[in-house]
Amino acid sequence: MHDIRVxxxxxxxxxxxxxxxxxxPVSGHILKLDEERRSKILAAETAQAAQNKAAKEIGAAKASGDTALFEKLRDEVAAQKAEVATLxxxxxxxxxxxxxxxxxLPNLLHDDVPVGADEADNSEVRSWGxxxxxxxxxxxxxxLECVKLGMDFETAAKLSGSRFVVLSGSVARLHRALAQLMLDTHIEENxxxxxxxxxxxxxxxMYGTGQLPKFGEDSYQTTNGWWLVPTAEVTxxxxxxxxTVEENTxxxxxxxxxxxxxxxxxxxxRDTSGMLRQHQFEKVEMVSITHPDKSLEEHDRMTRCAEGILEKLELPYRTVVLCTGDIGFGAIKTHDIEVWLxxxxxxxxxxxxxxxxxxQARRMQARFKPADGGKPQHVHTLNGSGLAVGRALIAVLENGQQEDGSVILPKALHPYVGGKTTLNVDGSLC
Structure with missing residues (x-):
């Protein structure tokens, strides 16, 4: 949501x-509507003041016994009351x-967001591995042979339709282990x-974080009005x-x-094969609520938190800053981290x-109270995947694949799967 004063x-x-x-250009339409709105508000306030004044005069007319004036003022107040209500x-x-x-309207953009039409124009910030x-x-x-028994798309299609998956056995365990590693890292280290x-x-x-009203078709709504979250960013x-929180928090x-x-x-x-793009998936989501002066610094910190998970998993990646044609509706600046598949x-x-x-803070009416006692200000908000669990599973499987169809697991995962180091061709861990 934009500040009309700006x-x-x-x-x-x-x-x-x-x-x-x-x-x-949209400012002309906005300002015209804003002027009409302010004009109606002023007219309503003026009519309300006139009504209040006439109401006081009614009492004086009644007390003086001037019936004609009393009735005249009473009719005026009734008319003014109707006018006020209409205005x-x-x-x-x-x-x-x-x-x-x-x-x-989408968010404003930071000055260093590169100009471009689509993802081909995103600018690489750094790469690793x-x-x-x-x-x-x-x-x-x-x-992969070791995956086929533990990643069942046919049964999922029977249960729910396309773009769902049933994970089982060692593959399900690896999926759970990845989520646990992400959580532990973000909690204990970050x-x-x-x-x-x-x-x-x-x-x-959903409105507060910008998913509604513009992107309602991208999410699911229940018959009693709830929405299923597209990401924990919403909650x-x-x-x-x-x-209104204290600045020191x-x-x-x-x-x-x-x-x-x-x-x-x-x-x-797009991406109809495998589990890269699903209707239901798991994510470890990071959200920060910050002071306006600290939000860009926090953006870099959060990016490093996400990158650190990939480095632990020994997965090559690159980080790009999204261009003007690819950046999301609510962002002023976005880093995408892309893993090698x-x-x-x-x-x-x-x-x-x-x-x-x-x-988002304006849509949510989320503010902080400055420590110096100044006027409350809107907080800044940030969000980021830390990481998408299913895509991390895909990356681990593909980057660790061996010629015989087995997968060597990254060392960071070993403690989360009982010290096992390999996903065998038969789907077992050893």
Whole structure:
């Protein structure tokens, strides 16, 4: 959500930033609606003042016994009351229209976000690790012999339809182990607070983080109005919804491991093989609530937290800053971390870490009280995957694959699978 005062003060600058996202100038429409809304509010307040004044005069007329004046003033008050009610309804309608217009606009962008049309124009920040040179043809995760018995798409399709999977045996254990390693690292080494949250949320929570109203088709809604979370960003960020917290309690850093649900409405035909793009998946999500002066610094810290998991797992990756044509609706700046997948022969996203400024905080009415006693200010919010568990499983399987179809596991996982080091061709761990 945007601050209307900023648009009033710098309409051309606002339009210039929206143009970086490929949008036509919008400040004129916004300011016209804002002027109409303010005019109605002023008219309602003026009419209310006149009504209050006439109401006081009614009492004096009645006390003086002037029946004619009393009846005249009574009729005037009745008319003014109706006028006030009409103006208030009109002002409320215009206010809702302005809120809807502002709520449909994406966030402003940081100055160093590169200009570009799509993911091909993203700019690499750094890379880590070197993709292994294999002396055999690399296979995708679902083609590995050791995986086939523990990754069942046919049964999942029978149960739920396409883009679901049933994991079992050693593959399910590895999936669980990865989530545990991520949580332990973020809690014990990165200082995040472990949090367990619902996966069903109210509509206003989805609005608060920007999933609604624009992206409703990307998520699932139950028949009684709850929404299934597309990520724990929704619940973790909304912990401060409607709150004014003390400055000395910032930053607030949360991490949660949850099921996530996405309709994948805009991905028809993409990544239909394997478990790269599913309707139900697991993620370890990081969220930070910070002071505005610290949010960009926190963005870099969170990116390093996610990168550190990949380094522990010995998985080559690269980090890119998203360009203007690829960045998300609510972000002012985003780092995507892409892990190397030998089976596809390319890097694929495994984490997206975004700083949202006060964009979500305005929608949630989340503020902090300055330590010096100044006026409450909106907090800044950040979110990032730390990591997508299923994609981490894919990366471990493909990067550790051997010619015979077995998989060598990264050392960091050994303690989480009872000291086992290898996923054998027959699907067992040894």
């Amino acid at each position: 648009i009033r003060e710098n309409p051309s600058e606002f339009d210039a930033v929206m143009a970086r996202r490929g949008l036509a 208030q309804v009109e002002a409320k309608t215009l206010d809702a229209a302005l809120t809807e217009m502002l709520g449909a 070197t993709p292994a040179t294999l002396n055999f043809s690399a296979r995708e995760h679902f083609e 200082g995040l607070t472990e949090t367990w949250t619902p996966v069903l949320v109210k509509e206003e929570m 973790l960020t909304n912990i401060v919804n409607g709150m 910032l930053p607030r850093r949360f991490v949660a491991h949850t099921q996530c649900f996405r309709s994948e409405a805009g991905s028809a035909g 030998p089976g596809q022969g390319k890097y694929r996203e495994i984490s997206s870490v975004s700083v949202c400024g006060d964009f």
